[in-house]
Every structure is written in C-alpha cells, then in structure tokens.
Amino acid sequence: MDEKLTLKQAVAQVMEVQALTDYMKHLPARDMRSDKDKLQTLSELGWLLYAKGEHDAAFQIAKPLAQVAFDGNYNRWTWLEHANVLLALTAPEEEKEAARQHAIHAIEQAVRTGDKDIVEVKKDVHKRFLNGDTLDTDSIQRSIDEGDRAGEAARRLILLKNLCKIELLGGSKAYSAERAAQEAEAQIQAIREIEAELGLFKLSPFA
Template sequence: MPESQPESYTFRVNAELLEPGQIPVHESAPLAPVKDSTVKDDDFGTPALVNLILEDGMALSLAYGSSVRVQAPPPVSAPADAVRLVPHEEENYAAIVEAAAQAHPDDVRVQEVASRLGRGLNVKSGSNLRDVRDLAHMLYVNLSDAENALQVCNIITGLPFDGNFGRWNWIQSALALAARITHEAGDQETSAAYAQAVRAGDTAETDPLKAKLAAELLQRQLNQPNLYDREIHRASDSGDDRGERDWRVLRLDALLYLRAHGGSQTLSEHELDRRIRNELIAVRGLNQDL
C-alpha cells in the first residue's frame, strides 16, 4: 500500500444492499449517511424501487439492482493485515511456494513454476514477479485452490509502486486476483484494501499535462476495455480449444483488473461479477479438455 492514503475511497454497491451509516455519492458530491431503506415491489410483485431516507431527512428513490457509489474511510487494518509487507526472511516465502506445490503434486505446470521460484526470489526481476503471479493464477483458475492462491499472491502484494510499470504489471495483477479471492470469501474490507492498492500507479505522473493525458487514457481503458471478443470467437469457431483458453485467460485478467477499479461507466461491478463467474466456468471447462 502507498504510505499516504486518501481520507476516503469510493466503491460501488447495489442500491438494495445499502446499509444505515453508508454515505451515497451523487456525481462527485457525498450525501448524508443512510438512515433507513425499504424496497417497493412493482404491480407484479417484483422488486422495483429502493426508497432511502438519509440522516438529513432527504428521501431518495433508486432502481432496484442499480449500482450506487458509496464513500467510506480506508480500511484501518489494511497495512498490517490485508496488503502485507514483503515477507521477511524468517517468514520464508519458499515455504508458501512449497506448500502450494505439495498441495498439487501431479500438476506439471505448478511444479515447474514452483521449482523456478525455489531457486530464489528477486523482487526487482519482472520474470520472478511474473512467476509468482502465474503460480497464484494457476492455483485459483485451474485448480480452484483459493487458499493457496491468496498466500502466493501475498508474497508480492505488499511491494510498492516504484515507477516501473513493467514490474508493477505483475504486482497489480496479483493484487486484483487477491481482491477477487477475498471478495468471494466475503471479506469485503480486505478486498477493498487490495483494490485500493491496485490503483497505486494511476496517479503516479507528477507533470500536470502528462497526468491529464494519463487519466484520460486510463478512463478510456476502463470504459472501452479490450476483452478479446474477436480472438475468442475465432478460436472457438475453428475448434482451437487451447487458443480459446489462452484468450479467455487474458479476458479474465482484464475483468479482474476492471473489477478492482470498481467498474466503469460501461461495466458496473454487478456486471463484472457476472462476467467473471462466467469466464471462470468457461476457462475451467476448457482446462478439462486439454
């Protein structure tokens, strides 16, 4: 995590899940905290509206299932518990890798990556960082081993952004994966902390003009992401299962990155959650065919 954190961060939640005390954000302005909420059905008995009463007396009506931005303080426990520091020698990152390898002794790809990492970890090496991320990815995506995958992610999730986007790419990917794993486990505070850390490089540019251009580029990437639709359809139509799987893995990585950013103007968190679930099913199904 960066040493300096904003006083608050925003995340998205479905309107019907808003809870008392949470602070909804309209455009860029935070409103008063939620005091009470009720759900109103339409004439056919289907939930249609969420009626909110805020602590200042304001009444709001929101569409059921709509995505609402909420403001919250940064997780207090994040530096110590959620996004860990680089393991000290006594923690022995090798033990984490070894435990993952022992859990899957017959998986050749896991054994190969674990063997490379067993020779030593250089956090300045992009290839080493990629091996850590790839091992976590295999454990979670291929083997549905979220527990070991999270432990492996945590080998590098505490590394700060140092201006090198080549290395940061793999750390950021591990953070996005860790955010997903903890989200699925119901630990929303820790998931939010990982997601916050994903964005460490977003505002790194200090030159005003370059910063503006970087922000515009980031927004385009969030709103118009490359999800490899053409490549996936081409591989599927030609019966290239391996090629389709590889493209779908790239799509999954892009979706995890978008989800860690809280969605965008074109893809809500709810929609991203749906797509991530579908992509995991597709990739895991293709794994069985290879």
C-alpha cells in the first residue's frame, strides 16, 4: 500500500481489470471523458458494487485509486477519500489491517494539510462530521416522497459512504462507530431492494 500512483496511472489500472469489463461497457461516455470524470464514476461504481455485495470487484477499483495521494485538490480528494474508505471495507483478510491504517492515515493527513487557519477550520468540519451533524437524510426522504427510486438509491449511497467513514474513524461520543455500522447496513439493504426492483443499470453511475 506504500506505492504511490498518479491519477492517470490509477484510473488506467482500474480500466484494465477484466472482472469489471461488463460494467465498464454500461458507463455513460459523457462521464468517462477526463481522468477526473473517470475517478468520480469509478469511485461511485465501486461503492455501488460494494452495496450489491460484490466486494472483490469493489476492491479492484478501490486499491489503485487509494494509492493516489492528496494534493490539495478537494474536487479530486472527495472521490479519492471515498476510495480509501472502500479499500478498508473490501480488502482481503490478510490485507485488511494494513488497508485500514492506510485509509485512516490518508484521511487524517488531508485534514492536517494546509495553513494553520485552514487546518483549524478543517478540524472543526471533521469533528462535526464525526458527530453526525452533516449526515443528510432529508434528500432521501424527498426522493421517497417524489417516488424517485433511482434518486433515492443515489442519495442512500452517499449516506452509506459517510456512515462507513464515521465507522472507520471510530465515530464519536455523539455518534458511535456501532451506530454508524448499523445505519450503514440499513442503507445497504435499502439499496439492494431498489436494485432488485429497477435493475443495476438504472442506478448511478450507470444512469
């Protein structure tokens, strides 16, 4: 896990994974134009496959992406951070602890990077995140109210990522890791129900 990759190298490695070929064919061309587009799309694909229970395929996506270091670009880091959390969740047993430590270090290092004032702001945002203050369930309820099942799945996937990150980092007194894990499992079950109803390729990032 100590090997560093550029974004271009990491994306190229994911694109070459044979087990992902059938999924790649269904990804919209508009979302695969640049390396940044590919990063976002592939990171989302990894999480959808994780929710579906295809942990090995998700790991094949997460591992190369998690080897791209934080460079101060938060537009990229959001998706790279998601890949790091996914890596910790899907790594095979013999790699799991190393993957967990790698992911935790990468996330915490990003929080500590920057000028003193910026770091203090990031620490405050991070604390609020671990307390569950920024978890969004309202958008899920809006999708339910509107009967938008695909939109509901996409928003549940976002919530799943955040809950898994809280669990990985140990949670807080206000929002325990155990609570985050339970809520994450509930999101997985809901996403699987929607996937069974609509079909995988009707969900983001395919649609």
